[in-house]
Amino acid sequence: MQKDKKLQFVWRGSRSLKEKQEIFTHTMDQYSYCTPSYLPFSNSSGFYWNGVALFPDPPTDGVYPNMSLPVTKETVQNYAKTMVENIKQRAAWFRTNHVLWPWGCDKQFYNASVQFNNMDPLMKYINQNSKDFGVTVQYATLGEYFQAVYQSDLIWDQRGDEDFLPYSNDVYQAWTGFYASRNVLKGVARGASSLLHAAETLFVRYRISFPGGPVALDWALGQLRTLRWAVSEVQHHDGITGTESPKVAEMYLQHLTQAVMGVQELVAALFLLPHDPETARGHSRDARQALEQHVIVYNPLAWNITAIINFTVTFPTAAVYDEDGRPVPAQIQKSAESDTTYDLFFVVDLGGLQDRKYLIKFCSGGSGCGWTYEATAVLFERRRMRDSPGTGSRLLPVQNGCYELMFDRETNLLHSITNLEDRRTVKVTQDFWEYHANGDVKAGPISDNYIFSTNFSSVRAYEAVDMEIITGKIMTEIRQRFYKKESDPDYSYAVTTRVPEYCGSGLGCSRLEQTYSVGPLDLNTEVVLKTSTSLKNDRILHTDDNGYQMMKRTYRTGNNSLARNYFPMVRAAYIQDDLSRLVLLSDRAHGVSSQSNGQLEVMLHRRLWNNLPFNLNYNLTLNDTSVVKPTMWMMLSSISSTSRLHQREAVELQHRPVVMAIDKPQRSWQEKEPRGSSPGPSVVLPPNLHLLTLSIPGWNYSSNHDVHLRRVRSGKDSHSEPDYNRVWLRIMHLFEEGEDTELSKPVSINLKDVLQQIGEVKVMEERSLTGTWDITSLKRWKWKTADNSETSNRGCQSCGDDAFTVTIYPKEIRTFFIHFASTNF
Numbered sequence: 001m002q003k004d005k006k007l008q009f010v011w012r013g014s015r016s017l018k019e020k021q022e023i024f025t026h027t028m029d030q031y032s033y034c035t036p037s038y039l040p041f042s043n044s045s046g047f048y049w050n051g052v053a054l055f056p057d058p059p060t061d062g063v064y065p066n067m068s069l070p071v072t073k074e075t076v077q078n079y080a081k082t083m084v085e086n087i088k089q090r091a092a093w094f095r096t097n098h099v100l101w102p103w104g105c106d107k108q109f110y111n112a113s114v115q116f117n118n119m120d121p122l123m124k125y126i127n128q129n130s131k132d133f134g135v136t137v138q139y140a141t142l143g144e145y146f147q148a149v150y151q152s153d154l155i156w157d158q159r160g161d162e163d164f165l166p167y168s169n170d171v172y173q174a175w176t177g178f179y180a181s182r183n184v185l186k187g188v189a190r191g192a193s194s195l196l197h198a199a200e201t202l203f204v205r206y207r208i209s210f211p212g213g214p215v216a217l218d219w220a221l222g223q224l225r226t227l228r229w230a231v232s233e234v235q236h237h238d239g240i241t242g243t244e245s246p247k248v249a250e251m252y253l254q255h256l257t258q259a260v261m262g263v264q265e266l267v268a269a270l271f272l273l274p275h276d277p278e279t280a281r282g283h284s285r286d287a288r289q290a291l292e293q294h295v296i297v298y299n300p301l302a303w304n305i306t307a308i309i310n311f312t313v314t315f316p317t318a319a320v321y322d323e324d325g326r327p328v329p330a331q332i333q334k335s336a337e338s339d340t341t342y343d344l345f346f347v348v349d350l351g352g353l354q355d356r357k358y359l360i361k362f363c364s365g366g367s368g369c370g371w372t373y374e375a376t377a378v379l380f381e382r383r384r385m386r387d388s389p390g391t392g393s394r395l396l397p398v399q400n401g402c403y404e405l406m407f408d409r410e411t412n413l414l415h416s417i418t419n420l421e422d423r424r425t426v427k428v429t430q431d432f433w434e435y436h437a438n439g440d441v442k443a444g445p446i447s448d449n450y451i452f453s454t455n456f457s458s459v460r461a462y463e464a465v466d467m468e469i470i471t472g473k474i475m476t477e478i479r480q481r482f483y484k485k486e487s488d489p490d491y492s493y494a495v496t497t498r499v500p501e502y503c504g505s506g507l508g509c510s511r512l513e514q515t516y517s518v519g520p521l522d523l524n525t526e527v528v529l530k531t532s533t534s535l536k537n538d539r540i541l542h543t544d545d546n547g548y549q550m551m552k553r554t555y556r557t558g559n560n561s562l563a564r565n566y567f568p569m570v571r572a573a574y575i576q577d578d579l580s581r582l583v584l585l586s587d588r589a590h591g592v593s594s595q596s597n598g599q600l601e602v603m604l605h606r607r608l609w610n611n612l613p614f615n616l617n618y619n620l621t622l623n624d625t626s627v628v629k630p631t632m633w634m635m636l637s638s639i640s641s642t643s644r645l646h647q648r649e650a651v652e653l654q655h656r657p658v659v660m661a662i663d664k665p666q667r668s669w670q671e672k673e674p675r676g677s678s679p680g681p682s683v684v685l686p687p688n689l690h691l692l693t694l695s696i697p698g699w700n701y702s703s704n705h706d707v708h709l710r711r712v713r714s715g716k717d718s719h720s721e722p723d724y725n726r727v728w729l730r731i732m733h734l735f736e737e738g739e740d741t742e743l744s745k746p747v748s749i750n751l752k753d754v755l756q757q758i759g760e761v762k763v764m765e766e767r768s769l770t771g772t773w774d775i776t777s778l779k780r781w782k783w784k785t786a787d788n789s790e791t792s793n794r795g796c797q798s799c800g801d802d803a804f805t806v807t808i809y810p811k812e813i814r815t816f817f818i819h820f821a822s823t824n825f
Contacts, residue, residue: 002029002093006157008149010783014549015161016737016811022158024146024783026100029093034105036086037068041078044069046406049118055108064111071118078127084126084133096152100145101137155784165545165567166585171559172445176566177452179591180526180603181242183628185249186589190654192256196227198300198658199263200695201353202270204727207696208759208820214273217724217771221698223266227259240589243449245619268660271296271355293360298658300352302683302691302754303648307657308474308500311344312337315362319371320346323357328728329502331474334377336496344372345474347502350657351682352691353758382466384486398469398476400499402509403636405478412467412480412496417636419580426580426636427534431465432482432493433458433601437524439610443792445560446610447526449622452591452603458528461493467780474502493518493527510641511585511633511649519627521607531634533582533598537575541594543567549736550574551809555594563587566593571650574642575600575652581642585633585650644743647734651690681757685731688743689808693730693815698722703765703817705773727818728771729755737810744810750802751816760821764804767815775815 001007007027014021039046049071051064058064071079075810091099102480109115123137130136140148167175177582206213234252238244244252299305312335320328330346350356394409401420408415418425435454437447445453462482470477476499494517500509500810518527538553547570556564567573567593574583582600584592591603608622633653635642685691700720701708729751735744752761766775808814 001027005093005095007093008095010157010158010785012158013161014498014811016809019360019785022783022785024150024156024781025159026146026149028102029090031086031090031102031779033102035103038068039078039082041082042069042075043070046079046082047103048105048108048323049114050108050111051108058111062111067114071122076122079122080126080129080133083122083137084135087135087137093168095154096149098145098148098152100142115137123756150593150781150783152786155786157620158785158787161549161551163545166564168560168564172453172563173451174422174453174563174566175450175561176563176591177447177526178241178243178450178490179566179568179589179608180606181449181622182244182249182624183242183590183605183630184624184626185234185242185252186240187257187628187630188229188253189240190588192234192260192688193231194300194655195260195263195267195658196224196231197655197693198298199224199267199270200693201691202263202267202298204694204696205353205758206270209723217492218722220266220270221696221722221724223259223262225698230255230259241449242622243259243620246623249620250407262456264660267298267658268662271298271660272662291362293362294662295358295360296355296660296662297348297350297358298660299352300655300658302685302689302694303687304349304684305652305657306347306349308345308498308502308812309348309659311346311360311656311659311661312341313344313360313362314341316342317363317372317374318342318344319361319363320344321361323359325487328358329474329654331375332372332474333375333470333477334470336477336479336494339515345472347474348657348766352684353694354682373473375470375477377468377470379411380412380467380469382483382486383410384462384464384472385411385462396469398478398499400476400501400509403499403512405497405512407467407469407478410812411739412465421641422579422638424580426582427532428582428636429530429532430495432461432518432528433528433530434461435526435528436442437526437608437610438762439524439608441612446612447524447606447608448610448612449608449620452526452566453560454526454562457562458530458601461527466491466635472501475500491517495529508645508649510635510637510645512635513631513633515629515631516604517627518605519607520625521525521605523607523609523623526608529602529604531584531600532596533575533600535575535580535582535598536577537594539565539594539597539599541565541567541573541575541592541600543569543573543592547571553594558569562593562595565595566591568592569602571654572646573600574646576639579638581639583635583642583645583646584814585635585653586652587631590630597672602632604628640740648687648690651734683754683757685754686747686749688733688735688740688745689747689749690732690734691730692732692813693729694727696724696726697728697771698724699726699771703774705777725819727820729816729818730813731808732813733808733810735810739810746807746809748805748807750805751818753782755818758820761804761818762821763817763819766806767817769813769815771815771817 009025010022011025012018012022030657035047037045037048045066048068051067054064061663069075087099087101101672126133126135126137203224206215233255234240239252244475295311297309318332320330322328328346330344332342332344335341335343392408392415395406396409396414398405404418404420406415414428414430416425416427435458436456438444439446444455447453463486464483464486466481468479478497480495482493484492496515498513521527541553542550543553544550545568553567569586569590572585573592574581575594584600584602593601601704605628606622607624610621633649635645700723702711718720733747737744751764755761768772768775768778806814
């Protein structure tokens with residue numbers, strides 16, 4: 001790209017939105033974002049007059065290590081020649097006569113006055129001699145630079161929805177390791193984000209429904225803002241990626257954990273205070289478990305859902321009732337996590353943004369628990385793995401309404417899955433494998449937080465497997481435990497597969513939920529889950545690298561092909577052939593690959609150490625001793641069936657119902673006046689639309705961004721009160737163009753009707769994605785491309801009830817400010 005002057009282009013990153021969301025893109029040249037430090041006229045470094053940062057305490061004398069040769073009367077000419085030569089070298093790689101010259105690098109400008117005291121005279125000297133140098137220089141924002149490029153009025157190349165992954169900075173240094181680094185942090189961050197979404201929607205519902213309620217608005221907004229910050233903070237490129245030092249990772253976890261606790265307290269208050277202030281005054285539990293337990297379950301999605309809730313209890317028998325006293329289908333069994341607890345599964349039906357209350361009664365001797373099925377386990381003895389697979393002559397079936405899973409009694413591994421709708425059987429085996437990493441830079445390429453590198457194929461991570469099957473009426477659970485050595489008393493890895501059996505009121509049987517237990521690992525070990533199938537995918541993989549769209553990944557041959565064929569799986573990946581597709585959906589980010597035909601490999605955990613000086617200096621060796629327990633949902637069906645399902649299923653996995661145990665009310669719900677079968681109004685969107693944001697941001701600025709900026713400059717906004725009446729709404733179309741014959745169509749909805757169960761919508765303004773700009777005042781530059789496509793304007797107008805009807809096209813995200821009627825307040 002650099003050689004051909006193609007570092008700048010118009011990127012149409014969405015195959016559905018095309019030119020409607022194109023963006024002009026500048027790719028850094030070979031010097032990246034850092035200033036070259038080489039000075040041909042000195043043995044000292046140049047352009048880094050700060051030196052090396054010292055944190056947290058700066059040197060008392062102001063002298064930092066490695067401070068560059070200063071700009072003086074004696075050095076300014078040579079500095080100017082060096083800088084101009086580099087500028088002209090870069091100019092040859094771009095099409096305009098404007099060159100972006102990034103000044104600085106990591107941890108620079110912490111002592112800005114030192115930098116500018118050298119930069120200013122250097123730039124002044126170049127400009128004073130611009131006729132000789134042929135160059136002028138000026139400080140500029142990125143906005144000013146791109147405006148200059150735009151005004152060059154050139155016709156630009158365009159790129160489609162392909163990306164540039166994976167990145168490599170050398171032949172054997174593919175940056176594909178960070179996709180899986182610090183799995184625990186990735187999981188906590190995703191869980192915190194999901195809780196934040198639920199709490200934001202609850203706060204909107206509370207504010208509109210109980211405008212004078214007892215929950216203090218400033219306290220509630222404070223809890224939300226703390227979690228917003230913690231979730232935003234961890235999105236740093238050395239945060240969620242796992243490429244930080246242990247101390248910084250612990251800081252992220254601490255911020256997330258503390259903020260989550262605050263929002264959990266807020267959620268409890270929002271559930272309880274409008275109904276019974278006395279109940280929510282304290283949340284401490286008696287040390288002795290009561291014979292009753294009350295639970296609230298909230299659906300944070302704007303869809304009707306049926307879900308199986310798993311609630312841990314200490315009694316072996318229990319019955320579950322809804323708030324009208326009707327029994328709820330339930331199942332109880334010994335927990336996989338503890339010998340002293342039990343897993344109670346029960347089925348909930350919830351409308352969009354709806355909560356329901358449930359009563360769990362614990363029974364003595366099974367009395368009164370006839371509605372709950374007590375599942376029992378069958379244990380299959382440990383089997384030693386042989387080099388050859390099992391013969392398949394001793395197969396054990398587990399079946400529900402969608403699948404028949406066959407387990408091989410000779411290996412205790414999954415053998416095959418039959419989709420009962422199309423009667424196609426696919427051989428499927430799942431087990432754990434390890435890559436053994438090199439930790440000595442003198443011996444060859446290393447793996448670290450960033451990089452995945454191996455000279456060898458993966459090896460089987462176990463010698464023996466045992467299996468336990470718990471057959472139930474809500475679900476059947478298969479527990480497989482993998483032992484490194486056949487004689488080991490404790491397992492090293494485990495898979496728990498839950499096959500839903502209950503088929504009431506719309507619960508999908510197509511998702512197979514799997515939870516894995518991995519770790520602690522041996523040093524310099526990277527563990528993958530291999531799902532090996534009979535699908536003929538030719539090593540072609542589809543992954544989402546952004547949680548938004550699926551990308552086709554064709555296998556790349558050549559140097560370091562193993563590591564270079566790993567891709568990020570933010571929440572979905574699949575392989576397919578002409579007849580079937582195997583989909584994995586994840587509750588956190590992983591690395592994923594298809595290293596052989598029919599195989600899908602997910603990297604779940606990494607523990608590494610190496611002697612690279614940079615990594616040792618910054619403690620970036622990833623000596624992660626944690627046990628990780630990620631969850632994935634697996635689906636196997638035709639391409640058309642999975643296309644209809646996997647987008648919505650991925651959202652449902654990310655935003656599972658919020659379950660909150662509460663203290664026993666003063667009198668039981670059954671003694672109150674029955675409310676009828678409905679737990680209250682719900683907010684429901686069509687199945688191809690997702691409620692991405694429903695929030696009271698609390699911003700105090702004017703909706704007119706220009707007015708806001710003027711008020712900020714004058715200091716008028718610095719102490720104004722938060723705006724609790726402005727609701728931020730974003731709705732996303734989940735499907736690509738052509739992905740499904742029906743669900744890929746544009747959808748028209750009336751937002752006044754959709755939100756009427758929350759309150760009466762009076763005013764609606766369409767905004768830019770961040771909410772900053774009124775969409776009608778947003779003027780995007782139109783970059784010239786070969787096809788000169790025209791962009792249509794789809795803004796909404798505010799005139800009568802039709803003003804509340806919007807049409808959302810495939811992959812569109814539309815953003816609004818909503819104002820409800822003042823009678824709600």
